[in-house]
Amino acid sequence: MAQTIAYREALNQALREEMRRDPDVFIIGEEVAEYGGAYKVTEGLLQEFGPERVIDTPISEEAIVGTGIGAAMIGLRPVVELMTINFSLLAMDQIVNHGAKLRYMSGGQLQIAVVIRAPQGAGLQLGAQHSQNLESLYAHIPGLKVVIPATPADAKGLLKSSIRDNNPVMFLEHEMLYASKGEVPDEEYLLPLGVAEVKRVGSDVSLISYSRMLLLCLKAAEQLAGEGIDAEVVDVRTLRPLDAETIVGSVKKTHKAIIVEEDWRFAGMGAEIASKIVEGAFDYLDAPVMRVAAAEAPMPYSKQLEQLALPSADEIVSAARQVTGRRLETVDRRQ
Amino acid sequence: MAEITMPKMSDTMLEGKVIRWLKHEGDQVAEGEPIAEIETDKANVEMEAFEAGVMKQILVKEGETVPVGQPIAVLETLEAEEMPPVTAPPPSEAAPAIEEKPLAPPEAERVKASPLARRMAEEKGIDLSRIQGTGPDGRIVESDVENYLKQMQAAAAPPPVIEAPSPPKPPAIEVPTEERELSRMRKTIAERMARSKQTIPHFYVTSEVEMDWASRMRDELNMDESQTKVSFTDMVIKACALALAGFPEVNASYSEDKLLMHEEINIGLAVALEDGLIAPVVHNADRKSLRRIASETKELAQRARENNLRATDYTGGTFTVSNLGMFDVESFAAIINPPESACLAVGTIREVPVVVDGQVAVSKRMKATISADHRVLDGAVAAKFLQEVKRRLESPIGLL
Numbered sequence: 001m002a003q004t005i006a007y008r009e010a011l012n013q014a015l016r017e018e019m020r021r022d023p024d025v026f027i028i029g030e031e032v033a034e035y036g037g038a039y040k041v042t043e044g045l046l047q048e049f050g051p052e053r054v055i056d057t058p059i060s061e062e063a064i065v066g067t068g069i070g071a072a073m074i075g076l077r078p079v080v081e082l083m084t085i086n087f088s089l090l091a092m093d094q095i096v097n098h099g100a101k102l103r104y105m106s107g108g109q110l111q112i113a114v115v116i117r118a119p120q121g122a123g124l125q126l127g128a129q130h131s132q133n134l135e136s137l138y139a140h141i142p143g144l145k146v147v148i149p150a151t152p153a154d155a156k157g158l159l160k161s162s163i164r165d166n167n168p169v170m171f172l173e174h175e176m177l178y179a180s181k182g183e184v185p186d187e188e189y190l191l192p193l194g195v196a197e198v199k200r201v202g203s204d205v206s207l208i209s210y211s212r213m214l215l216l217c218l219k220a221a222e223q224l225a226g227e228g229i230d231a232e233v234v235d236v237r238t239l240r241p242l243d244a245e246t247i248v249g250s251v252k253k254t255h256k257a258i259i260v261e262e263d264w265r266f267a268g269m270g271a272e273i274a275s276k277i278v279e280g281a282f283d284y285l286d287a288p289v290m291r292v293a294a295a296e297a298p299m300p301y302s303k304q305l306e307q308l309a310l311p312s313a314d315e316i317v318s319a320a321r322q323v324t325g326r327r328l329e330t331v332d333r334r335q
Numbered sequence: 336m337a338e339i340t341m342p343k344m345s346d347t348m349l350e351g352k353v354i355r356w357l358k359h360e361g362d363q364v365a366e367g368e369p370i371a372e373i374e375t376d377k378a379n380v381e382m383e384a385f386e387a388g389v390m391k392q393i394l395v396k397e398g399e400t401v402p403v404g405q406p407i408a409v410l411e412t413l414e415a416e417e418m419p420p421v422t423a424p425p426p427s428e429a430a431p432a433i434e435e436k437p438l439a440p441p442e443a444e445r446v447k448a449s450p451l452a453r454r455m456a457e458e459k460g461i462d463l464s465r466i467q468g469t470g471p472d473g474r475i476v477e478s479d480v481e482n483y484l485k486q487m488q489a490a491a492a493p494p495p496v497i498e499a500p501s502p503p504k505p506p507a508i509e510v511p512t513e514e515r516e517l518s519r520m521r522k523t524i525a526e527r528m529a530r531s532k533q534t535i536p537h538f539y540v541t542s543e544v545e546m547d548w549a550s551r552m553r554d555e556l557n558m559d560e561s562q563t564k565v566s567f568t569d570m571v572i573k574a575c576a577l578a579l580a581g582f583p584e585v586n587a588s589y590s591e592d593k594l595l596m597h598e599e600i601n602i603g604l605a606v607a608l609e610d611g612l613i614a615p616v617v618h619n620a621d622r623k624s625l626r627r628i629a630s631e632t633k634e635l636a637q638r639a640r641e642n643n644l645r646a647t648d649y650t651g652g653t654f655t656v657s658n659l660g661m662f663d664v665e666s667f668a669a670i671i672n673p674p675e676s677a678c679l680a681v682g683t684i685r686e687v688p689v690v691v692d693g694q695v696a697v698s699k700r701m702k703a704t705i706s707a708d709h710r711v712l713d714g715a716v717a718a719k720f721l722q723e724v725k726r727r728l729e730s731p732i733g734l735l
Contacts, residue, residue, distance in 0.1 A: 255451050255477060286451040286477045287470065325470050325478070 001186045008178040010152035011041045011117075014159035015079065017188065019049050022077060025163055026053040028068055029081030029117075038083045039119060039178050065091035065116060069099045069168075072114040077163060085120035085134050085172060099168040100143030113166045115159070121174040121212055121262055122310060128298035131306070133211075133263035138170040139239040139272070145193055146239040148172045150214035152182040154237055157191030165193060174212045196243035198250060202232035205320050206250040208273060209260040210236040213311060217260055220316035227317075229324055239269055247273060248280030255286035256323040260316055265293035287323040292316055337386055339408040341401050344375045344382075351375050352400040353407060362390045364410060371407070388412040448475035455480045460530050461487075465590075486591075520611035531673045535589075536709040539668045540717045542725055546684045546699040549731040556625075563630040567701075568658045571681055571724075572602045573628055573734045575656055576620035578723040585720050586653050588674040589710045595674075603652035603672060604632055606639045613639050614672060616652040625735050660684060666702035676711040679724065680704045701728075 005013075019025045026049075027033075027042055033056040036043035046054040057064045061082060068080040082088050088095065095116065102110045122131035139146045145167055149155040155173070162169040199214065200221050207217040214235050221231040234250050236243065251257045257277050259270040270291040277289050295309035320326075341351045352374040358364050369381040370390070392409040395401055446463045448456070452475045456463045459480070466483045468475035517525065549570055556565045579586045579600045588595040600621040603614035615635035617628055638644050655678040657669045662683070669680040682702045689698045703724065707717040727733055 255449075283450050283454040286449040287474075322471070325476060 002183040007152045008041050010156035014156045018163045025077045027079045028055045061087045061090040065094040068114045072112045077113045079115045082118035085118040100141045112168045115162045115169045117171045119173040119175045122299050123176045127301045131299035136268050145169045148211045153184045161190045194238045194241035196246040197235045199235045200233035202230040204230045205256040206232045206254045208234045213260045216313045220313040244276040251281040252284045258290045258319045260292045290319050337410045337412045338406045343403045348375045350402045358390045386412045452480045541704040542721045544701045544725045544728050546701045552731045565629045569629045574724050574727040576600045582720045584712045585677050597653045601651045601653045603655035605657040606636050615648045676708040
C-alpha cells in the first residue's frame with residue numbers, strides 16, 4: 001500500500017521514525033522546535049520527543065553545525081537543520097575543515113555521523129543571496145556525502161539512510177519541492193545512498209538530473225514523447241558518491257546525454273557528470289554531452305528575470321531536439 | 336601542408352622565443368635548412384626544416400615566446416603537392432579508418448563523426464569519408480552510418496552467398512589448439528581481404544609471358560655494379576604502369592554509382608613482412624625510369640621491413656603487383672586491394688621447352704594472372720590489358 005503525501009511530510013516521517021528507532025538521533029537548528037521548522041519539516045517532533053531531542057538554537061550557523069559535529073564526535077547522531085543552504089556558508093569551516101576531516105585525521109577514532117539538512121534552490125523571488133544551489137561546493141569535498149532527493153519517496157528513504165550513515169551527509173532539499181506530492185510506501189523502507197534511479201525509461205536521449213530539475217525533465221520527456229523523441233530520465237539522487245554506472249549505462253543505451261541542473265553551469269555538477277560520461281561511454285556517444293543550467297549571474301530578484309535565468313522544460317526540449325538532430329537550433333543562449 | 340611547431344630542444348624546455356626568422360613567407364625551404372633562430376631556456380639554436388617546401392605562413396612574430404608544441408609556421412610541402420588524388424592504404428597498422436577514400440583533397444580534413452559513428456564504421460569496415468553527415472555541422476551520426484549500411488546492402492545485389500566468415504570462430508577441431516591474439520596488422524588484413532573477396536566480384540585471366548629478352552636486358556643492366564640492381568618485379572611494375580596508361584578502366588575504382596578514373600598511375604607492391612604484408616606504392620610509375628623505380632622499390636621494401644613507412648609511402652595506390660616468383664610458384668591469383676580494381680600476380684620464371692617455327696626450343700617463361708573487379712571491367716578488357724603488359728615485357732627496351 002502507498003500513501004500520497006508531500007515531500008515535507010515524507011521528511012517528517014523519516015525523522016520521526018529514526019528518532020523512535022534510535023535515542024541517539026536528535027534535531028538541532030533554528031526554529032525547529034517551537035515553530036516546527038521554517039518549512040514545517042519538524043512539525044510535531046518537539047511534542048513527541050521533547051526539548052532535549054528537538055533543540056532550538058540562536059542564529060549562529062557555525063555554532064549549530066559545530067554543536068552537531070561535536071555531538072557526533074561523542075557518538076550521537078544529530079540531524080542539523082539549516083534554514084537554507086545559503087546560510088551554510090557561515091558554517092563552511094565546521095563542515096569542510098571539521099565535519100569532513102575529523103574521521104580521517106583521527107585515524108578513524110572519531111565517527112562523524114551527522115546529517116546537515118538544508119533547502120536550496122530558486123524560484124520564490126528570494127533574491128541573489130537566498131536563491132543559490134551550492135551542491136557542487138559540498139560534492140567537491142572528500143569526506144562528505146551529498147544527497148539530493150527529488151521525490152517524497154526518495155526524500156524519506158534517503159533521509160533515513162543518511163541518518164544511519166556513519167559519515168557527514170549534506171542532505172539538500174529544495175524550497176519549491178516541499179509541497180510537491182508523491183506516493184510513499186506505507187511500510188518502512190530505506191534507500192541506499194550512491195544509487196541513481198532511472199525514473200523514466202526511454203531510448204533516444206538521456207536526461208540526467210536531480211532535485212527539482214528532475215520534475216522539469218519528466219515534464220520535458222512527456223512533451224518530447226509527443227514529438228517522437230523517447231527520453232530516458234535518470235535521477236542521480238546522490239551526488240557523492242556518484243552512481244556513474246547507472247548514468248553511463250543509460251547513455252550507452254541512448255547515445256546522447258543532457259545534464260540538467262538548477263545550479264550554474266560553470267564548474268557545476270554537470271561538468272563532473274559529463275566527464276564521467278565521456279570516460280565511461282565515449283565510444284557510445286552520438287552527440288556532444290550537453291548541459292542545461294542556470295544563467296551565469298547572481299539570481300535576479302525580478303520575477304520575469306528569475307524565470308528567465310532558471311532552466312525551463314522548453315530549454316530541455318530544445319536541447320533534446322538538438323542532440324537527436326530533429327531540429328538544428330541553437331539552444332544555449334548563455335554560453 | 337605541414338605545420339611547424341615550436342620544437343623541444345632540451346629536456347627542460349617548456350617554451351621558446353623566436354629570435355629571428357631566417358625564412359620568410361614565400362621563401363623556398365630545403366630539408367634540413369635553418370628556418371629560424373630560437374632562444375630556449377639554455378641557448379640560442381637554429382631550427383631546421385624537417386621537410387622541403389615553401390614557407391606559406393609565419394604564425395609567430397620575432398621576439399614572441401610560445402610554448403613547446405604550438406604551431407609557429409605553416410610549410411607548404413612538396414609532398415603535399417604531389418599527393419595523389421586517391422589515398423588507398425593497403426593493409427597497414429597505420430590508418431584503417433581512412434581506407435577507401437576515393438577522392439580526398441590533398442590535405443584531407445578530419446571527417447567529423449560522433450564517437451559512436453566512428454566506432455560503428457570501424458566495426459563494419461566503412462570509410463567515413465564516403466558518408467554524408469546530417470548532424471550539426473555535417474557531423475556523421477549513428478543514423479547516417481545505419482542508412483549507409485542499408486544502402487550498401489541494397490546495392491549489393493545479388494547478395495553474395497557467404498558461409499558466415501566473420502567473426503572468425505575457432506575451428507571445431509578436436510585437437511590441442513593454442514589461441515593467439517591477432518596483431519593489428521593481421522586484423523586489418525583479415526578484415527580488408529575478407530571484405531574485398533565478399534564485395535568485389537573477382538575474375539581471373541592468366542597468360543604466359545616470354546621473358547628471354549627481359550632476362551637478358553636485366554642481366555646487362557645489372558652488370559654495372561655501381562647502379563641499383565633492377566629486379567623482375569621492377570620491370571613488371573613499369574610494364575603495368577605503361578600498360579595502364581592505355582587502359583584507364585583498369586586504373587579506376589568502383590564507387591556506389593560511379594567509376595572513379597584515377598589520373599595518376601601509382602603501383603603498389605606487395606611486400607611480405609614477418610607478421611603480415613603491406614603494399615608500399617611507387618607513385619607515378621609510368622613517368623619514372625626503370626632505375627628510379629628500382630631504387631624506390633628497394634627503399635620502400637627496406638622501410639616496410641623496418642616498420643618505417645610514411646603515410647604517403649603506402650597510400651594512393653591505383654593498382655597492385657604481387658610477385659611470389661622467388662618461392663618457385665608457377666602462378667597464383669591475388670585478392671584485389673580495395674579500392675583498386677585490379678592486381679597482377681606473377682610467378683617464377685622458368686625455362687621450358689616451347690615450339691618456335693616447328694622447332695623445340697628453350698625459353699624463359701613467366702605466368703602472370705590478373706585479378707579484376709567485374710563491376711568495373713570485363714573479361715575482354717582484362718585480357719587486352721594483360722596482352723599489353725605481356726607485349727611490353729617481351730619487348731623490354733621500352734621499359735627503360
